[in-house]
Amino acid sequence: MSRFLSEKLSALEAYVPGEQPKIKRYIKLNTNESPYPPPKCVADAVGRQEIEDLRLYSDPECTALKAKLADLYGVKEKNVFLSNGSDEILNFAFMAYGENGAVFPDITYGFYSVFADLYGVNAEIVPLNDDFTVDINAFCGKNRLVVLANPNAPTGIALGLSEIEKIVSSNPDGVVIIDEAYVDFGAQSAYKLTEKYDNLLVVETYSKSRSMAGARLGFAFADEGIISDLERIKYSTNPYNINRITQIAGTAALVNQEYFNENCRKIAETREYVKEELRKMGFKVTDSVANFLFAKSDKISGSKLYTSLKERGILIRHFEAERIKDYNRITVGSREEMEIFLDAVREIIIGGIV
Numbered sequence: 001m002s003r004f005l006s007e008k009l010s011a012l013e014a015y016v017p018g019e020q021p022k023i024k025r026y027i028k029l030n031t032n033e034s035p036y037p038p039p040k041c042v043a044d045a046v047g048r049q050e051i052e053d054l055r056l057y058s059d060p061e062c063t064a065l066k067a068k069l070a071d072l073y074g075v076k077e078k079n080v081f082l083s084n085g086s087d088e089i090l091n092f093a094f095m096a097y098g099e100n101g102a103v104f105p106d107i108t109y110g111f112y113s114v115f116a117d118l119y120g121v122n123a124e125i126v127p128l129n130d131d132f133t134v135d136i137n138a139f140c141g142k143n144r145l146v147v148l149a150n151p152n153a154p155t156g157i158a159l160g161l162s163e164i165e166k167i168v169s170s171n172p173d174g175v176v177i178i179d180e181a182y183v184d185f186g187a188q189s190a191y192k193l194t195e196k197y198d199n200l201l202v203v204e205t206y207s208k209s210r211s212m213a214g215a216r217l218g219f220a221f222a223d224e225g226i227i228s229d230l231e232r233i234k235y236s237t238n239p240y241n242i243n244r245i246t247q248i249a250g251t252a253a254l255v256n257q258e259y260f261n262e263n264c265r266k267i268a269e270t271r272e273y274v275k276e277e278l279r280k281m282g283f284k285v286t287d288s289v290a291n292f293l294f295a296k297s298d299k300i301s302g303s304k305l306y307t308s309l310k311e312r313g314i315l316i317r318h319f320e321a322e323r324i325k326d327y328n329r330i331t332v333g334s335r336e337e338m339e340i341f342l343d344a345v346r347e348i349i350i351g352g353i354v
């Protein structure tokens with residue numbers, strides 16, 4: 001830290017992303033990326049001309065991409081916002097709507113508390129129930145910024161649409177963010193409710209189900225008013241927030257919905273298989289409907305399992321927070337990767353190398 005950093009920022013605890021190893025080739029089950037590549041039409045869409053065109057700025061209005069997304073989801077373009085990863089939307093929303101404080105669960109996506117700190121937003125942290133489900137009533141009638149991941153991370157547990165609606169309708173004077181980074185793997189999206197409620201912001205991403213984490217592309221649905229707030233911040237920070245290649249790749253990716261649906265289906269199927277196998281080994285596993293599992297074993301600590309797997313070339317995600325330190329979050333990879341993972345866990349647990 002330099003002596004020039006503003007006092008306000010010097011105490012900030014930054015978000016710590018999962019490891020992105022540069023040397024050894026790990027089986028990467030630690031950052032919820034897709035094991036499958038983007039559809040072939042994405043590679044086909046980025047040719048020499050598109051590379052040469054990189055001399056030009058990108059389209060700040062993301063015209064083609066926005067039109068295609070709006071068409072696919074059956075919404076109006078004025079109700080869509082595009083961003084450099086969905087983290088950017090969350091960033092803007094905390095900046096825009098956090099003035100009267102924010103409410104989110106104790107166990108959830110770690111970036112919410114980082115954004116709250118960054119903008120001096122007073123955060124009310126609501127504990128999840130003992131079984132890691134959300135206490136719905138604790139999020140009703142708050143009338144300030146409410147932030148929920150659905151499915152939640154790192155538990156993977158989802159709320160139903162009627163529960164989401166209850167929270168949204170009981171907070172008419174506060175924005176409710178539903179972060180749907182993992183929605184495509186088995187939860188219900190609330191985006192259609194944005195037609196009914198002007199305080200709902202539904203955030204989605206290309207990073208997980210659309211296999212494009214490295215392209216950094218997020219999108220959101222909301223009433224025109226909220227979208228124009230987000231646009232205002234975008235045009236006050238970085239109008240060209242989505243680069244040319246990502247706009248082209250993101251538009252092309254939407255052409256092949258069959259491939260997307262099939263990948264989601266395969267990942268959900270593999271998730272259920274691994275969930276069952278872990279339970280057979282005595283793991284306690286939450287009912288995740290995301291592309292990851294959240295599991296703990298009485299036979300080995302969370303951190304020991306994490307390091308033992310790492311020694312075997314498999315990366316999973318371990319969190320130090322007291323309530324979840326016995327757990328690990330395991331991204332659902334390909335069936336082959338998960339067989340290797342399960343064999344390694346069996347060896348560690350049953351082999352008694354604990």
Ligand code: PMP
Nearest residue numbers: 085086087109149153181205207
């Ligand atoms: N929300 C949740 C719940 C996440 O887990 C992530 C991924 N770390 C994000 C949002 C952000 O994803 P991205 O910026 O890659 O779209």
